[in-house]
Amino acid sequence: MIWTELNKIINDNNNFLISSHLSLDGDCIGSQLAFLWYLQSIGKKASVYCVDPLPQKFEFLKDSELISQVKPQDSFDILMVLDCSNVSRLGWDVANSGAKAIINIDHHRDNTKFGAVNYIDSSAAAAGEIIFSFFKDCNIDFPSHVAETLYTAIMTDTGGFRFSNTSSKVLRICAELIDKGADCAGIYDKVYSSHTPQTLLLQSRIWSTLTFHLHGQVCSMDMPLSILNETGAKYSDSEGMADFTVSGIGTEVGIMTKHTPDETHFSLRSRGKIDVGQVAQMIPGGGGHSCAAGCTIKLPYKEAMEQMLAILAKELE
Ligand SMILES: [Mn+2]
Incomplete structure (x- = not known):
């Protein structure tokens, strides 16, 4: 340059x-x-x-x-x-x-x-x-x-x-x-590898939400923001968790969501077959790299996940 x-x-x-x-x-x-x-x-x-x-x-x-x-x-x-x-x-x-x-x-x-x-x-x-x-x-x-x-x-x-x-x-x-x-x-x-007890408790709660979708090609974990109060952890203590969502054998796309009652933030991860940067760009304000991207859908968790899974089902066809 x-x-x-x-x-x-x-x-x-x-x-x-x-x-x-x-x-x-x-x-x-x-x-x-x-x-x-x-x-x-x-x-x-x-x-x-x-x-x-x-x-x-x-x-x-x-x-x-x-x-x-x-x-x-x-x-x-x-x-x-x-x-x-x-x-x-x-x-x-x-x-x-x-x-x-x-x-x-x-x-x-x-x-x-x-x-x-x-x-x-x-x-x-x-x-x-x-x-x-x-x-x-x-x-x-x-x-x-x-x-x-x-x-x-x-x-x-x-x-x-x-x-x-x-x-x-x-x-x-x-x-x-x-x-x-x-x-x-x-x-x-x-x-x-230097975590507070609150961080580890938060992460254990996030792990417990692990779910597979679309015949195991997509894996998700979720963090309702309310569990921050329950565990005493901070928002940033969940950083890095998204990377685990794509660590399963056979998983192509990983989803880590963080949601309030009205909106759902997605951190997307890919093993390379799907360009999650392009997926995130389909949502206004979203974007990122081909293997790691993010976007926010202004809908409650359940509806937002349905929308995201519908997009990913098409991409994975
Ligand atoms: Mn950077």
């Missing part, structure tokens, strides 16, 4: 706001923290604002407490949106943000190119991979805690180096990040 435009905007401006999508994940957190470090390291004023809270398991990342759920009062020149395919996924009113320009850096293939400048690379496994390339191409040397944030971004968006986006390039980048100080075993432990 050619970074001239991005470098010019960074040079010409002083106040930056960084933001990303709802339901924070490792990639959006790691990418934002890496960029925050960079802007501050060259003397710019920069802050991070996200609507949703930081999941506890990412609190080990240096400066993660700077990801604020309160929009800064001060005005800013440039809004940097990282790892976010469209403005509605930000969950706040970007149109009236007062920014002179939006810079959009992302790897989702359905990115709507909403920025004044758009750096979209759908071949990148993570937004963190694009930011690594920016640092590398521009000879920006970064400290070990930034290597940790970028490693976390890439590790989580490749499902711990298990998904088909785990290319040799990704592994070479991660080797470089380890050389720069990322502790791969420590990060894995903190992200994937």
